[in-house]
Amino acid sequence: MEIDMKIVEEAKKPLSMHPKKFALWLFMASVMMVFAALTSAYIVRQAEGNWMVFDLPSLFWVNTGIILLSSVTLHWGYISAKRDDLATVKLAVGITTILGVGFLVGQWFAWEQMVVANVYLVGDRPSAVSGSFVYVISGLHGLHIVSGIIFLLIVLAAAFRYEIHSKNLTRMEMCLTYWHFLDALWLYLFLFMLFNR
Numbered sequence: 001m002e003i004d005m006k007i008v009e010e011a012k013k014p015l016s017m018h019p020k021k022f023a024l025w026l027f028m029a030s031v032m033m034v035f036a037a038l039t040s041a042y043i044v045r046q047a048e049g050n051w052m053v054f055d056l057p058s059l060f061w062v063n064t065g066i067i068l069l070s071s072v073t074l075h076w077g078y079i080s081a082k083r084d085d086l087a088t089v090k091l092a093v094g095i096t097t098i099l100g101v102g103f104l105v106g107q108w109f110a111w112e113q114m115v116v117a118n119v120y121l122v123g124d125r126p127s128a129v130s131g132s133f134v135y136v137i138s139g140l141h142g143l144h145i146v147s148g149i150i151f152l153l154i155v156l157a158a159a160f161r162y163e164i165h166s167k168n169l170t171r172m173e174m175c176l177t178y179w180h181f182l183d184a185l186w187l188y189l190f191l192f193m194l195f196n197r
Contacts, residue, residue, distance in 0.1 A: 046130070
């Protein structure tokens with residue numbers, strides 16, 4: 001009889017998630033849907049013809065390396081926060097922020113490479129049709145990187161106020177999740193554009 005009671009009690013315990021984390025996951029799901037729609041539109045428009053194949057900017061490769069490295073540095077900061085090594089948390093989040101800004105600057109110069117190659121955002125030429133997708137996809141991702149940098153700055157400010165530590169990791173975990181998401185999203189988008197030219 002006691003065993004039955006224990007099973008019933010355990011079954012009644014609800015699975016819970018921090019409300020802010022749940023909201024973040026919902027937001028990331030909506031972002032994924034937007035980019036799924038964009039990549040689907042890319043494939044449909046490409047199949048219609050009048051599509052110019054061109055090489056992606058070489059800086060996209062460099063920028064991909066930068067954003068992958070930024071995920072490593074932020075994860076280093078998260079591990080340091082779990083160990084209450086606040087000096088390393090500040091350093092890691094600071095480096096990640098710099099790398100995030102570096103990624104954005106790199107994307108701007110990648111766009112300049114596209115312009116030099118006569119690939120434009122608008123126009124009547126096939127290069128403008130195919131190029132516009134690359135500009136919009138990378139630009140929209142860049143906009144989300146800006147929001148990620150703002151989140152990093154909030155976490156960095158909290159670290160300087162000693163609000164990030166082993167007993168208060170929610171903000172750091174959310175920032176880490178979002179940044180890794182943006183990293184994985186760029187990797188998907190880059191590979192998608194690379195193999196669907």
